[in-house]
Every structure is written in C-alpha cells, then in structure tokens.
Amino acid sequence: MITRLKKAAVIGAVATLSAAGLTACMSDGGDGDSDTIRIGSTEADKSQWQVFQEKAEEEGLDVDVVSFTDYSMPNKALAEGELDVNQFQHIQFLAEENVKADYGLVPFGASQTFPMGVYAKNYSSVEEIAEAGDVVIPNDTTNQGRAIKVLAAAGLVTLRDDDLLTPTPADIVAEESDVTVTPVDASQTAVAYNDGQASVINNNFLAAADVDANDAVFKDNPDDPSSQPYINVWVTTEENKDDEDYRKLVEIWHSDEVQEAVANDTAGTAVSAENSPEELRDILADTEQKIREQGGADE
Template identity: 65%
Template sequence: MHIRHTPLFRKAAAVAVTLGLAAGITACASDGSDDDVITIGSTEADKSQWKVFQEKAKAAGLNVEVKGFTDYNTPNQALSEDELDVNQFQHLLFLANYNVNSDADLVPFGATEIFPLGLYFKDGSTVADVEKAGEVVIPNDPTNQGRAINVLVQAGLVTLSKDGLLTPTPADVDTAKSKVKITAVDASQTVAGYQDGKPAVINNNFLEGAEVTAQEAVFKDDPSKPEAQPYINVWVTTADRKDDENYRKLVEIFHDPEVQEAVQNDTNGSAVEVNNSAEELQQILTDTEAKIKEQN
C-alpha cells in the first residue's frame, strides 16, 4: 500500500507475491538470470492498478515483476540489498527517514500521487465556518499530528511560532495568533469528534467510518505547497540506477490514463496524481532529510 497517513513502522517478513507479465518470468533481475526483468517492490501488489500497469508495460516491451511485501520497512531494505530494482510504496518523508536512520542513499526518480489529508466539518462547508466553530480535532500520533497541523497552517487557521517546521506539535502553535484551538486525540477518535459536530482532520483510513468522502473535505493540503510535498508518493531506486531509461518508462506508464483510472478505483478517488520531475523530487528529499537531521 502507498503510505497514506498511518504507516506501520514494524519489521516483518516479506511475502513475495509475484505477478509476472508472461509465463516463465520468475527470476529477479538482480540475480543475474534475466537482466531484462524489472523487479518492483510494492505493499499493494494485489491491487488492480498493478494488473493494468503490467499490461501497459508489456505493450511497451518491458518485462515487469511485482513483488508484494507485508510491511513498510522491508521494501527499502530489499532495494538497498539489490533484491529489487525499484520500489513504489512510500512518500518522500518515509524515504527521508529511512535514508537518515539507515545511512542509505535511495533516490526518487518519479512521482505517483499524493493522498491529501483533509479537514472535515459536518455543519459547515468553508474554512470560515471552521473558524467560527473555534476548535479543530486532529490525530495525535507522530506520523499524522504534524501534517494535520500543517494542513491548518495552509488553511490560514493556525500560525506556528516558527515557520517551516516539518512535524510541528501543539506546543509549536502560536495560540495568540491562531484562529482556532487544536485538540489532539487518538486518530480513530477524530471520527467521533466529527460526528459530534466538531471540525476534524481525519485520516483517509477513517473516512468510511465517518461516513464522509475525500471529496467532501472543507480543505485539504495542496501538493504544490512546501508543507505537503514530503507526502508525495514516489518511485525509488538506488543512486547508481536513477537515470535508467527503462525506469523512466515505468513512470510514464504509471501516468497512463487507464492506469490512473485503476488507481482511482483502488483508492476510492482519494489519490491525486502528481507529476513532479525527478530533480524536483530529489530537492524535496534533500530538504526533508536536512530537516530531519536538524530536528534529531
């Protein structure tokens, strides 16, 4: 699964789910048995988008093998150890944390999508309505709290004591200059807050429980804004292979309209297609890694 808002930072054994494009394609490109096979690591190998993607790749003359993993740590380790050619499951912030904490140098070579984090209000439809309510419920877990606060910053509802914080906490909020009060609760309880009539920032994972769709958000983070860019999902490989021509073709194929239609079906319309260049993604990654090192 692409990391949306609640990545599970646990280490588990990877379960290989091979989805070959043609009979007989069973070997990894990295084992030297078939250098024409591009092996992709994913945590959502069973999604329909990959079936469509593989059909398009085959038509483009590429042999693609997708390997599924059951956790979010193993695909990067497998890539670092040359067990994969590329992976596609994570956003730039997750990649930056992996590189910094593992002293690795994995790089993005193409963008896929972003899953905007939204602000929802049962009794209002505008940011002004939220301001009148005076309070916003947000998730309190480390992964989502900082992003939720930055969503409110982008909406003009919250001011931070210091600009540009990657993962701000409620302690970083300048309450005197902010237009709403923040109440941080367990991510699952943001649904209860919403149902009780309070504006709430709700993870995509819990939208169904709140009986609301991503399209009903009063406000959501903008992929073009600096605060949201670390959450762009990306194609990733090792530094020495980032300019591989066939890897760039993978990016083009992913943005094929039929593949994108499958992505929307898989994500209930919550994914927003992103087309940042490899150079732009690398700059965002470099900046994010620097902020992580600074905060550490």
C-alpha cells in the first residue's frame, strides 16, 4: 500500500470551509505517517458514508471522510496533499478544475450518475412544454450547458453545434427551437417549478422543493455517450491511481449495503456506474481537450 499522508498537528475532526479558504480541521495524528485514508466529500453527513465507513472497517481499511461545504476546495485539498482521495464530482467538473488549476488529478473508479430532468407542474408532456414556450434553467456554466443539452435531446431547442461541451443560450438557434430559456440561480429552478413554470432542476434541489424525481417529463439518458462527462468519480493523484486499497474503496461503494443507502439518500435518483478506470481517464482526457479547444475554465 502506498504510504498515506504525513499529517501535522491539527485541531478537530471535521473539515469546514469559509469564504477565506480552506480551514480543514483534521483529527490529530501527531507526527509520522498514517495509514488512514482521508476521503473528501461534500455529503459526509449522508447515511451512505456511515454505511461505507462500516463496510470499509470490515474490510480492514481505516477511512476518514472529511466534510466540505465549498465545491471548489476538495480538489485543491487533494492536490495539496491534505486528502488521499475525494468523491463528490462528475468528470466534467474535474476536467474544468484540472484545466483551470493544472491539478492533474485522475479518476480511479466510478460511483454513480444523476440524470438531469425537465420538470413541469402544469404540463405532462414535452409537447405541452413546447406550447408553453419557456423553460427555466440553472445559470452556472456546467449545469446550464447540461440543461440546454437536455432540452436539445428532448427536441425543445436546436443548437448551432451539437458537439459543444457547455452550450450557452447564445448557442440556441431561436428560429428552430420550440422554447426560449431563462437562466436563474440553480436554487431558484425549483421555485420556478412550484410557480408553475417548466424547469430543469438539479437533483440536489428536488427534495427541498418536494419534487419527485420520477415526475420528470424528460431526462437525459445515463447510457448515452453524451452523458459520459457526468459520471461521478473517485479521484486521486496520478502517482496513487493504482493503489490497491483505493480500488477496494470503489468495490465497497458498490456493495449492496452502500448502494441501498445511496438509494435512500438520493430518493432513488442515483444510477450506479461501474466504468473501468481506464475508460474514465479516457473520458477525462477527451473532456479536458474539448474545454481547452472551446476556451473554457477561464484559461
């Protein structure tokens, strides 16, 4: 097993974040090397991680799940050696982070995908949404691009280029589309839904708005090649990508007990993904290349 992190003296058991940056509070390991595998997650409070830790212990692995509230920090913490691995993001997010910050982080296993859906309280079909003529979408770059691609797959909008990784409203051919899009903060898409507008809603906002994922009028297909950048992954550094214990983490995640907890935590919206590490890294490389070609990630 590859030697784990060399930890400095620290002051707590949970990592939190502030606007000023990372204030990771790690359990005191004293001086010397540790065999504890430190995993960064933005959902460490979920039951899936508790079950995961219990299963890992049964397999002889000592894991510490470190909680983050800011999605920009787990990759930074991993790249700077404060974590061994993280599991919170899909490939496209990782690609954008790698291109922007030159982290060079790589996936070593898949976890799940979360299909993105179009929801409408007052409409039951794509045709009715087309008649309504407007759809609310999230306005952050990654989710906005994916939402527009979902609408294109549903036949509600036509794009000037189907190969765009993160299309914007400017890439929609208005005269050939059935709806216009209104970008809003992601948290407001569910509000718009409850106000009667058709909306593309991120999975993490469904439960808070009491929206049933099964009520989606249309969802993207996780088996479609265009959905590959949205596979959620286990991530580590290039030098540790073949660590055997890390591979065990992926196996444990896909155990029946953990998958049952994932299903409960996500109201059944997660679709298990078991792509090989090699396939995941090919998808990452292709996604990073497209981001560079399209001038993305604030290069």
